[in-house]
Amino acid sequence: MASSSATAAALVWFRRDLRLHDNPALWAAVRSGRPLVCAFIDDPDAVAQLAPGRASRWWLHHSLAALSRSIRQRGGQLVLRRGDTTSELVRLCGETGSSEVFWNRGDNPTRDSGDTALAARLADRGVKARGFASGTLFNPATHLNGSGKPYRVFTPFWKACLRAPEPSAALPAPDRLPGAAVTASDNLEDWSLRPQAPDWASGFSQDWEPGEDGALNRLEAFLANELADYPQSRDRPDEDGTSRLSPHLAWGEISPRTIWHTVRDHAERGGSFQGGEKFLSELGWRDFAIYLAHHFGSLRDENFNRQFDHFPWRSNPAGLDAWKRGQTGIPIVDAGMRQLWTTGWMHNRVRMITASFLIKHLGVHWRDGMAWFEDTLVDADLNVNAASWQWVAGSGADAAPYFRIFNPVTQGERFDPQGLYVHRWVPELTGLSGKAVHAPWTRPANELIAAGISLGQTYPAPVTDLKTGREQALDAYQTMKARA
Ligand code: FAD
Numbered sequence: 020m021a022s023s024s025a026t027a028a029a030l031v032w033f034r035r036d037l038r039l040h041d042n043p044a045l046w047a048a049v050r051s052g053r054p055l056v057c058a059f060i061d062d063p064d065a066v067a068q069l070a071p072g073r074a075s076r077w078w079l080h081h082s083l084a085a086l087s088r089s090i091r092q093r094g095g096q097l098v099l100r101r102g103d104t105t106s107e108l109v110r111l112c113g114e115t116g117s118s119e120v121f122w123n124r125g126d127n128p129t130r131d132s133g134d135t136a137l138a139a140r141l142a143d144r145g146v147k148a149r150g151f152a153s154g155t156l157f158n159p160a161t162h163l164n165g166s167g168k169p170y171r172v173f174t175p176f177w178k179a180c181l182r183a184p185e186p187s188a189a190l191p192a193p194d195r196l197p198g199a200a201v202t203a204s205d206n207l208e209d210w211s212l213r214p215q216a217p218d219w220a221s222g223f224s225q226d227w228e229p230g231e232d233g234a235l236n237r238l239e240a241f242l243a244n245e246l247a248d249y250p251q252s253r254d255r256p257d258e259d260g261t262s263r264l265s266p267h268l269a270w271g272e273i274s275p276r277t278i279w280h281t282v283r284d285h286a287e288r289g290g291s292f293q294g295g296e297k298f299l300s301e302l303g304w305r306d307f308a309i310y311l312a313h314h315f316g317s318l319r320d321e322n323f324n325r326q327f328d329h330f331p332w333r334s335n336p337a338g339l340d341a342w343k344r345g346q347t348g349i350p351i352v353d354a355g356m357r358q359l360w361t362t363g364w365m366h367n368r369v370r371m372i373t374a375s376f377l378i379k380h381l382g383v384h385w386r387d388g389m390a391w392f393e394d395t396l397v398d399a400d401l402n403v404n405a406a407s408w409q410w411v412a413g414s415g416a417d418a419a420p421y422f423r424i425f426n427p428v429t430q431g432e433r434f435d436p437q438g439l440y441v442h443r444w445v446p447e448l449t450g451l452s453g454k455a456v457h458a459p460w461t462r463p464a465n466e467l468i469a470a471g472i473s474l475g476q477t478y479p480a481p482v483t484d485l486k487t488g489r490e491q492a493l494d495a496y497q498t499m500k501a502r503a
Pocket of ligand 1: 253261262263264265266268269298301302303304305306308365366367368370371374392396398399400401403404405407408411
C-alpha cells in the first residue's frame with residue numbers, strides 16, 4: 020500500500036518528544052530528503068493505564084499548539100489524528116504514500132514492547148519502522164554491576180554512568196520541514212484536552228509556558244539565576260530554587276542531553292558550574308527510574324520489595340479525601356496539596372512530606388497517592404512517579420527505610436522556617452508566623468483567637484494525631500515483617 024519511491028513521504032510520529040531540537044527521529048527523517056508528514060495520534064484505547072492524567076492533558080493541549088506553530092513556521096504541518104495508533108499510522112501512510120515511520124522509542128517498558136509489536140504490524144503492510152533513542156541521558160540497557168546484574172542502588176548506578184562516555188551532543192532543530200501534500204487533520208480544540216466546566220486549570224497558565232520555547236527559556240533562566248545556589252535552595256519550598264523543567268521533560272519538550280550540555284557549556288562560557296553536579300545528578304535520578312523500569316518492569320503495579328505485599332494497609336477514604344483536598348489540618352501537607360491542585364506541580368521536598376503523611380500517618384496504600392499525582396501533576400511521569408512513591412513507602416529500590424517517618428511539623432520548621440510557603444497556600448493561617456504556623460493545634464487559645472483561627476471552623480483540626488499515626492505506622496510495619 021505504501022509507495023517505495025525515493026520521493027515517498029517520511030512519516031514522523033511524535034509522542035512524548037514534542038520538540039524539534041535534539042529529536043533524532045525527526046532529524047533522520049529530514050536527512051532522508053523526503054517530504055515530511057509530522058503526526059501526533061491521540062489514542063483513547065491505548066493501554067488505558069498509560070493515558071495521561073487530566074492535568075497532563077491540559078499541558079498536552081498547549082504543547083501540541085506550540086509544536087504545530089513551530090512546524091508551520093518551517094514549512095510543514097502537524098497532523099492530528101484520534102484513534103487506534105496502528106490503524107491511524109497505516110491510514111496516514113496510505114494517504115501520503117509514506118513508506119517509513121520514524122519515531123523516538125518510548126522509555127516505558129509497556130510501551131516499548133508495544134513498539135516492537137507495532138513495528139511488526141507495520142512491516143506486514145510494507146511500512147518500515149525506524150526507532151531512535153532520545154529520552155534518557157544514558158542508555159538504560161547498558162551499565163550493569165560487577166556481577167553483570169542491573170544496579171538496584173542509585174549511587175553506584177550514577178557513578179557507572181559518570182565513568183561512561185558523556186551523552187552525545189544534542190542535535191539542532193532542522194531549519195526547514197518540507198511538508199508533504201497537506202493531509203486532513205483533526206482540530207485540536209475538538210479534542211477537548213482542557214477542562215471545561217469547572218475549569219480547574221485556569222491558574223496553570225500563570226505558572227507555565229508549555230512548549231519547547233518555554234522549556235529552553237526556563238533552562239536559561241534557571242542557569243542565570245538559580246543554578247549556583249541549587250544544592251542549598253533546592254530543598255526550600257519557600258524559595259524558587261529548582262528548575263521546574265519537569266513537565267517539559269515529561270512531554271519531551273527538552274531532552275535530558277540538551278540540559279546536560281547546556282549546563283556544561285554554561286560553565287565553559289564563564290558561568291558557574293557550582294550547583295551543576297548536584298543538578299545533573301537529579302537528572303540522574305530520572306534516568307534511574309527509567310533504568311529500573313527497563314530492567315525490572317513497571318514499578319506502578321507491584322511492590323519492588325515483595326515483602327510489602329504483606330503490608331496491612333488501612334481503608335481510610337476520609338483521610339485520603341482530606342489529603343487530596345488539602346484539608347488534613349497539617350499545614351505543610353495542605354499547602355503542598357493545594358499547590359498541586361492550583362498549579363499542577365509541587366515542590367520535591369513537599370512531595371516527599373505529603374506522600375509520607377498519606378502512606379505512614381494515614382496508612383493509605385502508596386498506589387492511591389500515586390494515582391492522584393498521575394492525574395493532577397503536569398509533570399506526571401509514570402516511571403518517575405511510581406519509583407518516587409515506592410521510594411517514600413520504603414518498598415522501592417534504594418528506598419528510604421519505612422520506619423524513618425517524616426514528621427511534617429519538624430520538616431515544615433526546617434524547610435519553611437518563616438512559614439512563607441504555608442502562608443502562600445493556606446491563607447487561613449497567615450495570622451501565625453514562624454514555627455507556630457506548622458502546628459496550630461499546639462498554640463494557646465488566645466494566640467489562635469488573635470490570629471483569627473478557630474480550629475475545626477476556619478481551618479481543620481488534624482485528621483490524625485501525629486504521634487498516634489506514627490505508632491500505628493510502626494505497628495503495621497511490624498505486622499508486615501511478622502507475616503512476610
Ligand atoms: P529540579 O530539582 O530542578 O530537577 C531537575 C530535573 O531532575 C527534574 O525536572 C526531574 O526531571 C529530575 N528530578 C529531580 N528530582 C528527581 C527525583 N527525586 N526523582 C527523579 N527525577 C528527579 N518527578 C517527575 O518528573 N514526575 C513525577 O511524576 C514525579 N512524581 C513524584 C512523586 C513523589 C512522591 C516524589 C517524592 C517525587 C516525584 N517526582 C516526580 C520527582 C521530583 O519531585 C520532581 O522531578 C521535581 O520536583 C520537579 O521539579 P524541578 O523540575 O524543579 O526539579
